[in-house]
Amino acid sequence: MRRHTRGIALITTLLLLTIMTMMLSSSIIRTFGESILGRGNSSMTSAQYAAESGLSLAMSRLAVNHAFASNITGTMSNGATYLVDFGPGASVNNLGADTAQSGPRGPGTVAARSAYLVVYGRHGERVRRIEAVVKEGLPRLPLRSAILASGNITLVGDVQIGGVTSLEDATPVSADLVSNSASNQAGQIQWIASGGSANIDGSIRTVSTSGSSIQATGANVSQGLKPGSNSQEMPHPDILGRISSHSSATALVTTPGLTVVSSGDHYHSGNLNYNGDLELDQSNLYVNGSVNVTGSIKGTGSLFVAGNTTLHGDAAMQAAAGQQVSLLSHGSVSLQGYDGSEYMASLDPAATTVLQTSLSLLQTGLASGDPSPYFNNGIYDTVPADIRASVTSLRSALAAEPASPRKDFLNKRLDLLSNSSNSGMFDWPLGGDSGPGVKPQDAVLDAFLADGKSHGGLFDAFNDRLCQRPASEKVAIMNRMNQMLGGLNYKSPGSAVFVGQVYTNGFVYAENDMNILGSLQAMDDSSQLPSMPDGTTTVRPGELYLKKRTSVTFVQSQSEAVGSTVGTMALKMIIQE
Amino acid sequence: MKQRGLTLLEVLISLGLVAIALIAIVTVFLTGLRSTRVKEQTAVATDLCRQVLERSKGLGGLPTSTMIFDGSVPTAAVGGFPPGPYPGTQVDGQQYVLRVDVKPKAGEPDVYIVHVSARWSVHRVDAESLMYAI
Numbered sequence: 229m230r231r232h233t234r235g236i237a238l239i240t241t242l243l244l245l246t247i248m249t250m251m252l253s254s255s256i257i258r259t260f261g262e263s264i265l266g267r268g269n270s271s272m273t274s275a276q277y278a279a280e281s282g283l284s285l286a287m288s289r290l291a292v293n294h295a296f297a298s299n300i301t302g303t304m305s306n307g308a309t310y311l312v313d314f315g316p317g318a319s320v321n322n323l324g325a326d327t328a329q330s331g332p333r334g335p336g337t338v339a340a341r342s343a344y345l346v347v348y349g350r351h352g353e354r355v356r357r358i359e360a361v362v363k364e365g366l367p368r369l370p371l372r373s374a375i376l377a378s379g380n381i382t383l384v385g386d387v388q389i390g391g392v393t394s395l396e397d398a399t400p401v402s403a404d405l406v407s408n409s410a411s412n413q414a415g416q417i418q419w420i421a422s423g424g425s426a427n428i429d430g431s432i433r434t435v436s437t438s439g440s441s442i443q444a445t446g447a448n449v450s451q452g453l454k455p456g457s458n459s460q461e462m463p464h465p466d467i468l469g470r471i472s473s474h475s476s477a478t479a480l481v482t483t484p485g486l487t488v489v490s491s492g493d494h495y496h497s498g499n500l501n502y503n504g505d506l507e508l509d510q511s512n513l514y515v516n517g518s519v520n521v522t523g524s525i526k527g528t529g530s531l532f533v534a535g536n537t538t539l540h541g542d543a544a545m546q547a548a549a550g551q552q553v554s555l556l557s558h559g560s561v562s563l564q565g566y567d568g569s570e571y572m573a574s575l576d577p578a579a580t581t582v583l584q585t586s587l588s589l590l591q592t593g594l595a596s597g598d599p600s601p602y603f604n605n606g607i608y609d610t611v612p613a614d615i616r617a618s619v620t621s622l623r624s625a626l627a628a629e630p631a632s633p634r635k636d637f638l639n640k641r642l643d644l645l646s647n648s649s650n651s652g653m654f655d656w657p658l659g660g661d662s663g664p665g666v667k668p669q670d671a672v673l674d675a676f677l678a679d680g681k682s683h684g685g686l687f688d689a690f691n692d693r694l695c696q697r698p699a700s701e702k703v704a705i706m707n708r709m710n711q712m713l714g715g716l717n718y719k720s721p722g723s724a725v726f727v728g729q730v731y732t733n734g735f736v737y738a739e740n741d742m743n744i745l746g747s748l749q750a751m752d753d754s755s756q757l758p759s760m761p762d763g764t765t766t767v768r769p770g771e772l773y774l775k776k777r778t779s780v781t782f783v784q785s786q787s788e789a790v791g792s793t794v795g796t797m798a799l800k801m802i803i804q805e
Numbered sequence: 806m807k808q809r810g811l812t813l814l815e816v817l818i819s820l821g822l823v824a825i826a827l828i829a830i831v832t833v834f835l836t837g838l839r840s841t842r843v844k845e846q847t848a849v850a851t852d853l854c855r856q857v858l859e860r861s862k863g864l865g866g867l868p869t870s871t872m873i874f875d876g877s878v879p880t881a882a883v884g885g886f887p888p889g890p891y892p893g894t895q896v897d898g899q900q901y902v903l904r905v906d907v908k909p910k911a912g913e914p915d916v917y918i919v920h921v922s923a924r925w926s927v928h929r930v931d932a933e934s935l936m937y938a939i
Contacts, residue, residue: 237812241819248826252833259837266844273851273932277858281935288916288937305920305933678885701881 268354274308275356279349282310283360286345287799290323290362297321308351318346323364332359358802365798374403374430374782376460377750379735379770381407381417383447386424387774391782392711402451403430403782408459409770412438419444424777433457462751465731467558471495471534474514482506489513489529499535518559522633524640533557536734536759540564541637541724554728554746560769561732562761565724565741566634567776568641572622575629579621586611586618587713594710597703608691612654619646619654637724644682651684653712669693677704682712735771737761744780748772847930849896850923854932857905857921860888867917867938871908877924887921901925910935 282300289296297319300312313319320331322338331338338344342363349356374389375381391403405428407417417434419426426444431451434441435458442453477493482502491510499517506521508529518535525531525539536559555561573580589611593602602608619642626642629635646652669689676683683689690709694702727745730736734756736748752770760766767773774780861867867886874880876892887905894901902924910916913935920933 237815237819241815241822245822245826248823248830252826252830255830255833255837259833259840262841262844266847269848270851273855277932277934281933284916284935284937285910285913288913292914306931677881677883698881704883 267352271351271354272356274304274306274351275349275354276358277349278304278308278310278351279347279356279358282312282347282349283345283358283799283802285310286312286319286343286347287362290321290343291365294323294364295321306351308349310350311348313346313348320344360799360803361801363798372404372460373406373433373747374780375405375748375772376408376462377406377736377748377770377772378408378462378752379750379768380409380413380415381405381772382774383419383426383444383778384424384773384775385420385422386777387419387426387428388779389427389782390429390779391784393784400429401782401784403428403780404451405430405432406457406460407434407436408462410435410437410459412436412441414438414440415443416441417444418442419447421446422775430782435459462749465556467532467556467733468534470556471514471516471532474512474532475516477514480513480515489527519557529554531555531557533559535559536562537732538562538564539726540633541566555730555732557730557732557734559732559756560734560759560761560767561730561736563724563726563730563736563738563742563744565739565743565777566637567740568634568638568724569741569777571634572626572638575625576622579618579625582614582618583622586614591710591713594706594713597706608687612656612687612691615654616646616652616656619652649684653682653684653686655685656688657685667693670696673697673705676708677701734769735759735767735773737767737773738778739774739776741776742774742778744778746781746783748780843928845897846899846925846928849899850901850925850928850930851932853890853894853896853901853903853923854921854930856889857887857891857903858919858932858934861886861919861936867919867936868907869909872906874905874907876903876905899925 281304282302285300285302286296289300297314299314301309303309314321317332320329320338321343322329322331323341323343326340328336328340329338330336331344332346333344339361342361345360345362347358347360349358374391389403389405391401393399393401405417409416413436416436417432426447426449428444428447428449430449431454432442432444432449433454435456437456439455441455444453474493474495475497477495480489480494480496480500481487482500482504485504486507487502487504488507488509489511492512494511494513496513496515497517499520500515501520503522505523506525508525508527508531511527511529512532513529514532516534518537519531519533520538522540524541531537531554533556535557537555537557539562541564569580589607593607596602623639623642626635626638644652646654650657669685669692672683672685672689673693675681676686676689686709690705694705697705724741725743725745726738729746729749730744731749731751733751733753735758736750738744738748739762750770750772752768754769756769758766758768761773765773868883872883874882874887874891879892882888882891886907887903890901891903891905893903904922904924906918906920908918910918915937917936917938918933919936920931922929922931
């Protein structure tokens with residue numbers, strides 16, 4: 229027996245070693261395999277982003293040049309490459325054609341006015357192919373002035389025209405009034421004093437060479453009167469065509485009091501007469517008729533109107549991403565405030581004066597750029613209390629007045645400042661809390677930084693927490709705060725505000741404490757008729773008529789971005805393979 | 806006696822071989838485990854970068870000038886950019902910090918280079934994409 233067991237330990241060990249070697253090998257192979265798989269996934273992701281990068285470049289080039297049809301190649305920082313393939317059987321640019329064309333998916337598969345793009349991304353051995361359909365996006369308004377008209381411009385009474393870099397940056401920029409008319413008519417651009425004053429922080433220009441074409445005696449025009457100027461480029465957006473092409477979009481459904489238009493495109497057939505607030509939530513509203521809104525229009529989006537547009541009260545629209553337009557109206561545009569400041573002053577002159585002075589003081593402090601002298605029992609502590617007291621007094625006076633849209637408007641405006649729910653921007657619901665650490669006030673400032681809108685207790689948060697913020701945020705918060713107060717317009721705290729760009733083929737008429745943050749363009753295309761918006765004054769298509777304490781603050785950032793002269797491109801469909 | 810001596814030698818050789826093999830196997834397993842852990846973390850970090858890039862596409866716009874958003878500071882987002890999970894997040898007990906660089910691509914109107922990096926421990930993952938944003 230012992231002879232038979234000789235060497236058994238070595239044999240057993242060798243067997244064990246074989247098994248262990250197999251286990252070792254399998255472990256190494258598995259680890260190696262996982263590595264390859266991981267690298268493969270990473271390469272595929274890189275290839276995907278490379279392909280999408282190529283698509284972005286193609287869209288940019290098509291936006292600048294609708295006839296673009298050349299291969300695009302490039303390399304990303306990680307070595308991934310992309311190719312936009314315009315070779316045979318690949319991408320097809322059909323943007324300029326009104327009929328469908330053959331594409332890589334077969335005959336007639338590239339729709340009219342679209343481009344079919346085939347893009348490859350490659351990283352290592354991995355290749356990603358995507359196909360995308362792009363179409364022309366919204367037009368850009370190449371705007372260089374606060375007011376641009378193809379016809380006459382008339383200003384009556386108190387008028388303020390100025391400009392800022394953006395809604396977040398109050399750095400002044402020139403705000404010009406320009407008429408492209410070469411009629412040489414006397415008073416083509418005129419200011420009728422009517423007991424008021426005019427301040428224009430820019431120039432008044434017209435193509436007409438006659439000196440009498442600009443009549444603005446007594447107006448303060450910082451950069452002078454300039455007859456004989458070059459005409460400014462005026463866009464020709466096909467408003468009716470765009471409305472028509474969206475007739476199958478989601479139908480607009482309104483609800484009493486407040487209608488929120490959800491994101492995406494919406495269509496309304498016929499006239500839209502709405503008594504309430506309309507809120508655009510990243511949406512475009514196409515109205516195949518006229519629009520008459522008594523209330524506010526706010527949110528983010530664009531409004532396309534086939535007929536005339538009349539807005540009463542506040543309209544705080546901001547163009548959505550890529551859309552340099554807020555309101556495109558084929559017919560004339562009438563922006564009407566409620567003459568609230570004069571009315572308010574007649575109800576309670578003392579409280580109105582306190583309100584005006586307080587808002588003015590705050591703007592001065594914010595514009596100084598250094599907030600520190602204004603804290604610690606400075607104006608940032610004391611003025612909000614004055615504002616709350618004056619609002620309470622004004623609201624009491626207003627309560628005795630008969631019901632009217634103007635009363636509703638002013639109540640809303642006062643609520644924004646201070647209200648019985650303690651949720652106005654100058655209410656003090658958050659208490660004093662200036663110590664270290666995250667406080668409820670920080671959430672309010674965060675929200676304000678994110679959306680730039682008024683929030684309950686905003687000034688309380690500003691007062692308590694600004695000093696805890698990084699320097700860059702301090703500046704941003706102060707600028708935004710200043711801009712918001714500018715929108716309230718301390719000289720006319722009862723004024724209505726319109727934020728956005730207006731383009732019309734008719735005329736623009738604004739009156740009664742209308743404060744416009746944006747720009748106005750009127751382009752006569754011979755499709756509209758003259759009208760008398762106030763019942764006495766005839767205003768013709770292509771003209772601008774602003775009266776009774778109208779102010780226009782040109783917001784430079786809303787105008788055309790550098791680059792595209794054609795428009796923008798919009799992605800309609802993408803196929804990932 | 807002769808037979809006993811040979812068996813002892815066998816046992817010693819066997820023990821030595823088994824010990825060497827065991828050390829090798831344990832080392833490989835431990836290395837494999839660490840590698841797997843890093844791979845899992847890399848996948849998480851890649852996904853965080855992807856989330857920032859994908860959510861950036863859905864925003865209203867990108868910063869129009871060169872900006873660096875460092876999640877370790879963290880630099881405050883501007884107008885919703887960069888979107889979450891910036892400035893960072895914790896997944897399976899591991900903290901990841903994100904950094905987002907955005908700059909206009911020279912000569913290409915409305916095209917921006919968006920570079921996202923996710924860092925954890927001593928590791929880092931990067932993702933980059935050009936975006937047409939208007």
